Amino acid sequence: MHVPDGYLSPQTYVPLYGVSFVFWSIALRKMKRELSSRSTPYLAMAAAFSFLIQMLNIPIPGGTTGHAVGAGITALLLGPWTAVIAVSMVLIIQAIVFGDGGITAIGANCFNMAVVMPFVSYWVFRLVRGKATGERRLSPAAFLAGYTGLVAAAVVTAVEFGIQPLIATGADGRPLYAPYPLSIALPTMALEHLLLFGIVEGVVTMLLLKYFLKHEPGIVYTVKEA
Amino acid sequence: MENRIPPFLLRPPAEPTEQGRGKVRVSFVDRGVRHAAKVVSDAYVQWELASREGLLQKIDARVKLFFLLSFVVVVSLKREIGAETALGGFIFLLAAVTRVPFAVYCRRVFFFGFLFGFLVALPSSLNVITPGRIIIPLLTFPEAYEAGGYHLSWHLPRQIGITEEGMRGVLLLTLRVVNSLALSFLVLFTTPLPEIIRGLKVLKVPDVFIVMLTLSYKYIFLFAQTVEEVYRAKKSRLAGGLKGSSGREWVAGRMAFLFRKTQMRCEDVYKAMLGRGFSDEVRISGFRKLSSRDWMAGAAFAVAGIFFLLL
Known part of the structure; x- marks a missing residue:
């Protein structure tokens, strides 16, 4: 889902840098207020954790493997605002060090995976869980949180791709950036995330939350908050 | 003289992949090892190349x-x-x-x-x-x-x-x-990457953000080695394949272990920062x-x- 350089027009990536900047500023202010001097190593730790989740391949029924983005579980374990900073830092490091995601697209990638995904996951979890505390309700809530968060991020990415032929064309009407219209980008991205990657994300979110609820429920943000 | 070495030791080592129905399937443990090793090797290659004249x-x-x-x-x-x-x-x-x-x-x-x-x-x-x-x-x-x-x-x-x-x-x-x-x-x-991150200061990126990026990169590198070791330890103890459900549970358990390990490291780093006189103010200096x-x-x-x- 990492958008590379060259796919988004300046009229898309510049505003998305702006939106991400607003979220980074709010998140940093919140973190500093809540965690004080502890925030620096704490956020770096959260970023490292988000990165590491992406390194662990998980077996999927059908014989293949996949990895999660980890923004959903980071939001459930540490809170959505911490996830904004942690996942953003991972995406920035991935873009600079590994060429995974473009430099002009850092704003867009951070908006999709570090803003949309943690907040959707967090709110879906809260909505589905309600006031329940038992595993029977928390496990499906965690699965849906991870699943919906990733699908929402994929849909937002697809919209960013799909609007390119509408807003950036050459004199002959040819698309200059991402060439696929909404009618192709949206169903393609949505389907592969609904049927495959969303399930991986949901399973990872559910298994990890289950593990923490069983062994260390005290450190889970969404449990502490309830 | 008769060869006393058991025959199974004379056999070539098993392939790191398992044979599926007509196609070669790479196990999730192998993928994990490769992914973790790649992160570490990429960082080494980058350091090596960046230090050349x-x-x-x-x-x-x-x-x-x-x-x-x-x-x-x-x-x-x-x-x-x-x-x-x-x-x-x-x-x-x-x-x-x-x-x-x-x-x-x-x-x-x-x-x-x-x-x-x-x-x-x-x-x-x-x-x-x-x-x-x-x-x-x-x-x-x-x-x-x-x-x-x-x-x-x-x-x-x-x-x-x-x-x-x-x-x-x-x-x-x-x-x-x-x-x-x-x-x-x-x-x-x-x-070198730390220099690139420090260079972000010219773009008016807050110092605290730059320090966090530097710290996360160091953590990532450190824990990537842990992930590789964890995977290798698992791989060395596997006689056959690992079933899907137990594999998923094992991965989830290792993720949780990493979370605890990163948290413990965070506490250690914070104490070390306090020990060196950290006063809640991050300032990057030393630009030539x-x-x-x-x-x-x-x-x-x-x-x-x-x-x-x-x-």
Whole structure:
């Protein structure tokens, strides 16, 4: 889902840098207020954790493997605002060090995976869980949180791709950036995330939350908050 | 003398893959080991290359960051194949005169460029997506089909093929992706990462954010080694395959273990910071003054950037 350089027009990536900047500023202010001097190593730790989740391949029924983005579980374990900073830092490091995601697209990638995904996951979890505390309700809530968060991020990415032929064309009407219209980008991205990657994300979110609820429920943000 | 070594020790070691029905399947443990090892090896390669002597290596990281960001924007603004080709020529020329291993550099740039640029964009060269003059006909149907409406409509023409206009679009996108990657890798191959991150200060990125990026990178590198060790330990204890459900549970348990380990490390780092007199204020200092060589390089990059912008 990492958008590379060259796919988004300046009229898309510049505003998305702006939106991400607003979220980074709010998140940093919140973190500093809540965690004080502890925030620096704490956020770096959260970023490292988000990165590491992406390194662990998980077996999927059908014989293949996949990895999660980890923004959903980071939001459930540490809170959505911490996830904004942690996942953003991972995406920035991935873009600079590994060429995974473009430099002009850092704003867009951070908006999709570090803003949309943690907040959707967090709110879906809260909505589905309600006031329940038992595993029977928390496990499906965690699965849906991870699943919906990733699908929402994929849909937002697809919209960013799909609007390119509408807003950036050459004199002959040819698309200059991402060439696929909404009618192709949206169903393609949505389907592969609904049927495959969303399930991986949901399973990872559910298994990890289950593990923490069983062994260390005290450190889970969404449990502490309830 | 009779050979007393047990026969199973004389057999060649088992392949790290398991045989599926007619195809080779790589286990998730192997994938994990490879992924973790790649992170560590990439970091080593980057350190090794960035410390070599060369034209760009001698230039201050802030100037190179300015070069990278301004040229990435110029690359994204160009709308003509000719301009993108000229830009690409300039970047690869710079890479050739700087002492980066050119073959490794090209392999990396073109591999990702081919994957994210050419392969992803190739289907858009079909007349279904980009109408135009068909240069390579592929399929012919008895009649055309139409479905949907507004921006979510699908039109299937009678003849499907690759169009000239579509191929030009694919070429432009591929060149743009290749050029952006070439720029990123050029700066990465010639600058140590901590210097790149410190260089972000010229962009008015808050010091606290820069320190967090540096710390996370160090944590990632440290814990990537832990992940590799954990996977290897598991792999060495596996006689057969690991079933899907137990595999998933094992991975989830290791993720949780990593979370606890990162938390413990965070506490240690925080105590060490306090021990050294950290007073809740992050300030990055120690930037050396830009030399005349840095200024000249900056000016040359600015002139080249304006030239390519106007091209």
